[in-house]
Amino acid sequence: MSLSKPRFDVVGQLTALRRYARSLTRDDTNAEDLVHETLLRAYEKRDSFLEGRALKPWLLSIMHNIFVDGRRARQAEIERIERAARLQDSVSVGTQEQLVRLEQVRRALDELPEDQRAAIHLVAIEELSFAEAAAVLDIPQGTLMSRLARARAALRALDNTTTQRPATAATRPHLKIVGGADEQSH
Numbered sequence: 001m002s003l004s005k006p007r008f009d010v011v012g013q014l015t016a017l018r019r020y021a022r023s024l025t026r027d028d029t030n031a032e033d034l035v036h037e038t039l040l041r042a043y044e045k046r047d048s049f050l051e052g053r054a055l056k057p058w059l060l061s062i063m064h065n066i067f068v069d070g071r072r073a074r075q076a077e078i079e080r081i082e083r084a085a086r087l088q089d090s091v092s093v094g095t096q097e098q099l100v101r102l103e104q105v106r107r108a109l110d111e112l113p114e115d116q117r118a119a120i121h122l123v124a125i126e127e128l129s130f131a132e133a134a135a136v137l138d139i140p141q142g143t144l145m146s147r148l149a150r151a152r153a154a155l156r157a158l159d160n161t162t163t164q165r166p167a168t169a170a171t172r173p174h175l176k177i178v179g180g181a182d183e184q185s186h
Contacts, residue, residue, distance in 0.1 A: 010039060013056050020060055024067045034070075038063040108158040116151035119144055 010017075017038060021031035041062050042049075049058060109117055115137075122133035123144075134144040 010042065010055070010059065013059050016056055017059060017063060020063060021067075024063070034063060034067060037066050041066060108155050111158065112151050112154055116147050116154065119147035120151040120155075123148060 014035070017035045018031060021034040021038070022028065025031045025034055038059060042059055045062070049055070109120065112120065118137060119133060122128045122136055123130065126133075128136065130141050130144055130148075134141040137144065139147075
């Protein structure tokens with residue numbers, strides 16, 4: 001004796017499915033796509049259809065869930081695109097400003113004498129200790145400190161002329177020098 005599933009006949013439900021799909025989508029093409037997706041999903045899940053259950057409500061439920069999932073997915077995609085656009089706008093503005101500032105810093109470093117540029121590079125960019133940088137340059141640590149001080153002063157002077165701010169004791173330099181004090185000593 002074999003147990004068989006009830007006949008899975010959806011042809012009789014096509015009119016109701018199309019009607020409901022058109023009601024949900026308000027578009028004939030999208031409604032046909034929704035009916036097609038519903039029939040595919042129902043066929044894939046036909047083993048979960050319980051004997052004695054009405055086919056029409058089951059199919060309409062599948063359709064409704066597909067429609068809601070699609071709407072949520074579209075809304076999530078719209079939100080992702082909007083967030084990405086906002087992020088791109090903020091990054092673009094920030095990146096452009098950062099690129100301009102980075103170019104100013106690069107030019108300022110290039111204008112330093114070679115001995116000062118090497119000292120500031122090793123300490124600020126390569127993050128070497130004063131002792132390590134002095135060893136790399138084969139100079140006494142005091143000489144390194146002197147070159148760093150002159151390089152920082154030169155960069156501050158360039159920064160003040162670039163940003164057209166008066167250089168006063170109360171004015172913090174706009175260009176922060178890594179690896180040393182930002183404030184000028186008096």
